[in-house]
Amino acid sequence: AQKVTQAQTEISVVEKEDVTLDCVYETRDTTYYLFWYKQPPSGELVFLIRRNSFDEQNEISGRYSWNFQKSTSSFNFTITASQVVDSAVYFCALSGVFTGGGNKLTFGTGTQLKVEL
Amino acid sequence: EPEVTQTPSHQVTQMGQEVILRCVPISNHLYFYWYRQILGQKVEFLVSFYNNEISEKSEIFDDQFSVERPDGSNFTLKIRSTKLEDSAMYFCASTPGRGPREQYFGPGTRLTVT
Numbered sequence: 001a002q003k004v005t006q007a008q009t010e011i012s013v014v015e016k017e018d019v020t021l022d023c024v025y026e027t028r029d030t031t032y033y034l035f036w037y038k039q040p041p042s043g044e045l046v047f048l049i050r051r052n053s054f055d056e057q058n059e060i061s062g063r064y065s066w067n068f069q070k071s072t073s074s075f076n077f078t079i080t081a082s083q084v085v086d087s088a089v090y091f092c093a094l095s096g097v098f099t100g101g102g103n104k105l106t107f108g109t110g111t112q113l114k115v116e117l
Numbered sequence: 118e119p120e121v122t123q124t125p126s127h128q129v130t131q132m133g134q135e136v137i138l139r140c141v142p143i144s145n146h147l148y149f150y151w152y153r154q155i156l157g158q159k160v161e162f163l164v165s166f167y168n169n170e171i172s173e174k175s176e177i178f179d180d181q182f183s184v185e186r187p188d189g190s191n192f193t194l195k196i197r198s199t200k201l202e203d204s205a206m207y208f209c210a211s212t213p214g215r216g217p218r219e220q221y222f223g224p225g226t227r228l229t230v231t
Contacts, residue, residue: 035219037222042224043206043224043225043227044222044223044224044225045160045208045210045222045225046222047219047220047221047222050218050219091159091160093160103148103165103212103218104150104162104165104173104175105150105152105160105162105220106162107159107160107161108159109158109159110159
């Protein structure tokens with residue numbers, strides 16, 4: 001079974017601070033995919049990033065960066081120079097490779113990020 | 118930019134009533150999903166659908182639930198006899214093809230069962 005753990009339930013930062021959201025996952029699959037989604041107060045789920053299990057290269061995209069470490073089963077997400085508009089719930093999600101083609105996402109419980117002025 | 122749409126945005130129904138939640142996935146997508154999120158909790162997978170049949174379903178998706186793609190654009194979730202515990206936000210999602218890709222979510226339908 002797959003499991004995603006986001007131990008941080010809520011984080012509060014002051015604008016312009018960097019913030020890292022932690023994600024730890026469990027899976028028996030040798031190939032899998034990890035995602036981060038953002039859920040702003042309006043409620044929709046917005047895709048942010050995807051990483052596959054066979055590529056541990058960490059990347060930066062604008063103010064977002066992520067640190068994937070297979071050895072510790074972690075997929076942490078960092079927002080640099082946070083802004084008030086970053087205030088949202090952030091979900092880490094995991095997907096295996098299903099032979100039928102469909103790939104359900106297993107979500108963590110989310111981290112509420114509050115960015116204050 | 119193409120997006121997934123869902124109607125209605127909010128549905129209030131009485132316990133025991135049938136509800137149908139509607140979704141229009143992105144037009145060239147082939148895989149469709151329903152998820153639900155009970156208020157303040159995590160998003161949970163319900164069912165995935167491809168080529169006019171269910172490809173995977175969760176334990177939540179029991180006989181009270183069904184999905185259908187009645188035409189070339191709509192994708193529906195039916196709950197036959199709603200219970201109080203069905204109150205949640207229901208999200209539809211779609212992906213363009215095979216393999217684990219990012220799923221594009223609709224804005225959700227908030228279902229309130231009274």
